[in-house]
Structure formats: structure tokens, C-alpha cells
Amino acid sequence: xKAGWLPKLLITPSAFLVLVCVYGYIMFTVYLSFTASxxxxxxEWSGTxxxxxxxxxxxxxxxxxxxxxxxxxxxLIAMGLGLMLAILIDQKVRAESGFxxxxxxxxxxxxxxxxxxxxxxxxxxxxxxxxxxxLGWGDFSFGWIKDSEMxxxxxxxxxxxxxxxxxxxxxxxxxxxxxxEQINAARLDGASPLQIYYRIIIPQLGPVFxxxxxxxxxxxxxxYDLVIALTNGGPGRSTWLPSVFMxxxxxxxxxxxxxxxxxxxxxxxxxxxxxxxxxSELRKGNHG
Amino acid sequence: xxxxxxxxxxxxxxxxxxxFIMPVYVxxxxxxxxxxxxxxxxLMALPIAxxxxxxxxxxxxxxxxxxxxxxxxxxxxxxxxxxxxxVLSTLIGALNGYILTQFKFKFADxxxxxxxxxxxxxxxxxxxxxxxxxxxxxxxxxxxxxxFVNTVYGIGFTTLFFRNYxxxxxxxxxxxxRMDGAGFFGVLYKILLPNSAPIIVVTVIWQFTNIWxxxxxxxxxxxxxxxxxxxxxxxxxxxxTGVKEYNVHFAGAFIAAIPTLVVYLVSGKYFVRGLMAGSVxx
Numbered sequence: 168x169k170a171g172w173l174p175k176l177l178i179t180p181s182a183f184l185v186l187v188c189v190y191g192y193i194m195f196t197v198y199l200s201f202t203a204s205x206x207x208x209x210x211e212w213s214g215t216x217x218x219x220x221x222x223x224x225x226x227x228x229x230x231x232x233x234x235x236x237x238x239x240x241x242x243l244i245a246m247g248l249g250l251m252l253a254i255l256i257d258q259k260v261r262a263e264s265g266f267x268x269x270x271x272x273x274x275x276x277x278x279x280x281x282x283x284x285x286x287x288x289x290x291x292x293x294x295x296x297x298x299x300x301x302l303g304w305g306d307f308s309f310g311w312i313k314d315s316e317m318x319x320x321x322x323x324x325x326x327x328x329x330x331x332x333x334x335x336x337x338x339x340x341x342x343x344x345x346x347x348e349q350i351n352a353a354r355l356d357g358a359s360p361l362q363i364y365y366r367i368i369i370p371q372l373g374p375v376f377x378x379x380x381x382x383x384x385x386x387x388x389x390x391y392d393l394v395i396a397l398t399n400g401g402p403g404r405s406t407w408l409p410s411v412f413m414x415x416x417x418x419x420x421x422x423x424x425x426x427x428x429x430x431x432x433x434x435x436x437x438x439x440x441x442x443x444x445x446x447s448e449l450r451k452g453n454h455g
Numbered sequence: 456x457x458x459x460x461x462x463x464x465x466x467x468x469x470x471x472x473x474x475f476i477m478p479v480y481v482x483x484x485x486x487x488x489x490x491x492x493x494x495x496x497x498l499m500a501l502p503i504a505x506x507x508x509x510x511x512x513x514x515x516x517x518x519x520x521x522x523x524x525x526x527x528x529x530x531x532x533x534x535x536x537x538x539x540x541x542v543l544s545t546l547i548g549a550l551n552g553y554i555l556t557q558f559k560f561k562f563a564d565x566x567x568x569x570x571x572x573x574x575x576x577x578x579x580x581x582x583x584x585x586x587x588x589x590x591x592x593x594x595x596x597x598x599x600x601x602x603f604v605n606t607v608y609g610i611g612f613t614t615l616f617f618r619n620y621x622x623x624x625x626x627x628x629x630x631x632x633r634m635d636g637a638g639f640f641g642v643l644y645k646i647l648l649p650n651s652a653p654i655i656v657v658t659v660i661w662q663f664t665n666i667w668x669x670x671x672x673x674x675x676x677x678x679x680x681x682x683x684x685x686x687x688x689x690x691x692x693x694x695x696t697g698v699k700e701y702n703v704h705f706a707g708a709f710i711a712a713i714p715t716l717v718v719y720l721v722s723g724k725y726f727v728r729g730l731m732a733g734s735v736x737x
Contacts, residue, residue, distance in 0.1 A: 258464055391579075
């Protein structure tokens with residue numbers, strides 16, 4: 168039905184809020200990244216100085232490098248583990264819903280709660296190392312969280328723990344949607360279960376792989392709470408991510424234009440991952 | 456599948472399940488121990504001298520802001536923040552979903568695409584102008600300000616949920632109600648909303664979990680009077696002065712986890728449905 172004045176009027180506040188508070192603010196932040204703003208926004212144009220400074224900063228290099236390590240391993244492990252759990256659970260196991268609930272419940276927790284639990288679990292003074300010492304394994308040592316080379320891997324462990332169940336649920340939904348006749352035909356031809364998964368089922372999960380990748384990649388770029396709760400960016404700055412960098416430079420170090428520039432790059436990173444996906448999903452939606 | 460393979464299968468599942476439960480087990484068990492039992496013992500052991508003192512400390516006695524109030528006032532803040540935000544964003548989402556699916560107007564698709572993308576943006580990109588806006592509106596450092604922020608940035612999700620649900624809604628029902636003379640609100644109240652229970656539950660659970668667990672806006676836009684629980688918990692745990700009271704931290708973390716865990720346990724099916732609806736767009 169063609170819209171009269173009432174529906175148009177009623178959707179206007181939402182449209183206005185999204186337009187202003189999302190897209191207007193994005194434009195404002197983009198503009199700020201081309202100024203010399205320090206503690207307060209300063210609207211005087213200063214070209215790409217903030218970006219030049221940003222790319223010269225070692226802190227930004229560390230943040231980007233960490234994001235690369237974190238995102239690639241996090242996505243890879245969460246997807247691998249999620250797919251494995253989904254396949255295992257799909258073998259008509261007993262207490263299936265119990266297992267599913269156990270793998271998925273961390274998704275209900277706040278990253279601050281997850282970070283707190285893992286912070287002390289991974290802490291050599293009270294956590295796993297301490298526990299194994301108390302149990303008699305005196306030479307066991309596990310101090311990644313205090314080691315600036317290894318601390319980023321602790322963030323990966325906690326992030327994988329939190330989101331693997333979600334990936335599992337996505338794959339499980341995909342597995343349940345695979346065409347059963349093809350599988351039966353392959354079985355009659357004498358294909359082994361492993362071959363069936365490898366040749367028939369997993370290739371059909373392509374769309375799930377893409378969805379899971381997009382969701383995980385965008386979560387990785389946005390990750391902030393978990394790092395703050397788990398390591399607070401440390402030791403030193405060894406677990407900084409762009410999100411931590413942005414907050415530090417904008418609100419603590421009073422280099423607002425550099426902070427703004429870093430958030431613009433975060434948005435670009437997410438846009439590169441998400442926009443092609445949304446475009447294809449919306450087109451699919453429109454064509455039935 | 457052979458017997459051996461089945462045993463291996465269950466073994467892998469059980470070990471993984473153990474790894475998934477372990478952090479919360481550790482959290483609960485150690486929140487009920489005196490501190491020296493944690494320091495001298497191991498994290499996996501059950502308490503010898505059971506105590507609820509860490510819970511009392513975390514709830515009402517530990518130092519978080521300037522005063523030793525415990526997490527209680529912040530727990531209340533989180534409820535004061537979450538309830539209106541969830542109600543508002545869900546209502547707006549239902550209205551938008553209805554309008555976007557039942558009416559044709561210029562830019563409707565563009566508007567929906569714009570809302571959809573807003574779900575993915577890194578909120579760092581809006582922090583600076585939003586801080587200015589809240590200051591301008593006199594809402595900086597208040598729970599009201601956080602309600603505003605969480606509602607605005609929840610609209611994308613709630614609209615997506617309701618739009619997809621109403622897009623699959625049988626059109627005949629709407630058409631026949633219109634024939635019978637139902638107007639704009641008539642169709643919404645008499646036809647759509649009474650049949651929307653599943654999507655309302657999904658949306659409410661999704662928004663509740665997201666906003667309860669939200670940290671970045673809380674950390675950026677609130678002060679000692681208006682901290683949500685996540686920010687208060689982080690302050691409690693990362694306070695660098697004095698002895699690290701692990702048992703109190705674990706109790707505090709578990710207190711912060713209880714509401715969303717309860718929601719998850721009571722309505723797991725809808726929680727999963729929300730996750731799926733949030734991940735498969737269009």
C-alpha cells in the first residue's frame with residue numbers, strides 16, 4: 168500500500184535519529200580527523216596532518232599488528248572449533264541440547280565478566296599455573312598474560328571461548344539444512360562419512376562460512392571491552408587494539424584528531440568486510 | 456559409526472564441555488572461599504571454609520567509586536538503564552518494521568539499508584559527537600543519557616528483527632482487516648502485534664542482553680553516580696590499590712552475569728533465534 172502521511176510521519180523520528188546520530192556523526196568525526204583538534208573539537212581544517220601523525224606513531228603500528236594477529240587467529244580458531252563442534256553434535260548424540268547450551272552460554276555474558284574470569288585464570292600467581300603447582304606439577308609454567316610477546320594470545324583464548332558456541336549454532340543450522348538426498352545417494356555409492364562431509368556437506372555450507380566470517384571479523388575490529396577487562400591493553404601497550412588506541416588518544420592523551428582518524432580507519436575496515444555482504448544479502452532478499 | 460568412534464566422540468564433547476564450564480565454575484567456587492584459600496590452594500578445589508563474605512563485600516561493601524557502596528547502586532543503575540531502553544527500542548522497532556513492510560514510499564529501501572549498516576559500525580566513530588550532544592542536552596553523566604544512546608543505536612537491530620518478521624507475515628490477514636475498515640493503528644494493534652509474541656520475545660532478550668552487557672558507552676558517558684554495572688565491575692577488578700581480592704572479584708563478576716544467565720537459561724531457544732536473526736540479514 169502506498170504510504171499516506173501517517174506512516175511517513177511516524178517513521179520520521181527514527182529516520183532522523185539514524186541519519187543524525189549515525190551518519191551525521193560519522194561525517195562529523197571524519198571532518199574532525201582533518202582538523203587539529205586536541206582536547207576539544209577544533210573546526211579549523213588542517214588537511215591530512217592527523218593521518219600522517221597516526222601512521223608515524225608506533226602505538227598505532229602495535230595496535231594494527233595486534234589486530235591482525237588477533238583477528239586472523241580468532242576467526243580461524245572460532246570457525247574451526249565451531250564447525251567441529253557442530254559436526255560432532257550433529258551425530259545424533261545424547262543430550263544434544265545440553266551440549267549446545269553449554270557451548271553457547273558464554274555468549275550471554277558480558278565481555279567484562281569474561282575478561283575478569285580469564286584474567287585471574289591466566290594469571291600465573293593465582294590461576295592455572297598456581298593451581299598445577301598446588302597439584303604437584305612444580306615445573307609447569309604459564310605466564311602468557313604477563314609476557315608482552317604472548318599476552319595478545321590470551322585475548323584470543325578468551326574471545327574464542329566466548330564466541331565459539333555462536334559459530335557452532337550457525338554451522339549447526341546450516342548442517343540441518345543440507346539436502347539429505349544427495350547424502351543418501353553418496354552413501355549408496357559407498358562414500359565414507361568423512362568423504363561425505365568433505366565433498367558434499369561442507370561445500371554446501373559456503374554461505375554460513377561467509378556469514379560467520381563477516382560477523383567474527385567485524386567483532387574483532389570492534390573488540391574493546393574484553394581487552395580492557397583482561398589486560399587493560401598491557402603489559403605496557405602490548406595488547407592495544409585500534410579501539411583501545413582510539414579511546415586513549417581521544418580521551419586520555421588529548422589528541423582528538425588522531426583519535427578521530429583512527430576511528431575512521433576502523434569504520435573503513437568494517438565497511439570493507441560488511442558492505443559487500445550486506446549488498447549481496449539485500450539483493451538476495453529482493454529477488455525472492 | 457563404530458563403538459570406538461562413538462566413545463571418542465563423547466570424550467571430545469565432554470572435554471570441550473568441561474573447558475566451557477570451567478571458567479564459570481572457577482568463578483562460583485572461588486567466590487565462596489576466603490582469600491587465603493585461593494592464595495594457598497588451587498582454583499579448582501571446592502571451598503574448605505565456605506563463606507558468603509565475598510558476595511556481601513562485592514554487593515554492598517567494596518570500594519568502587521569514592522564511597523564503599525559495593526556493586527548494588529550500579530546494579531540498580533543497570534536496571535534503570537536497561538528497562539526503558541529495551542521497551543523504547545522494541546516499540547520503535549515494531550513500528551518501523553510495520554511501516555517498512557506494509558507501506559511503499561520513496562527511499563524506504565535506502566532507509567532500511569542505512570539502519571542495517573548502523574548495526575555494524577564501530578561505536579568509536581560516534582563517541583566524540585555523541586559526547587558533545589549529551590553535554591548540549593544536559594544528559595552527560597546521567598542514566599537518562601545512556602538510555603538515549605542505547606535506544607538510538609538499538610533501533611537498527613530492532614527494526615531489522617521486526618521488518619524481517621513482518622515481511623514473512625501472511626498478507627491476506629492484513630488485507631482483509633483493511634477491507635473491514637481497520638486503519639493504520641487498527642492493523643497494528645489487532646492483527647500484527649497479537650501475532651508478534653515470538654519476535655517481541657526475541658527482540659527483548661537480544662536488547663536486554665546487549666544493553667546489560669554494554670561497556671563502551673557506559674565508560675564514555677557516565678560518572679560515579681550513573682555507572683552501569685559493567686563499568687563498576689571493571690573499576691572494582693582493576694583498582695590497583697591494596698590487596699587483590701580475587702574472591703570478591705569473582706563474586707562481583709558472577710553478580711553481573713546473573714541476569715543475562717537467567718534470561719539465557721529460561722529462554723535459550725529465543726536467545727539463539729535472536730543470534731541467528733542478527734547474523735542472517737536481508
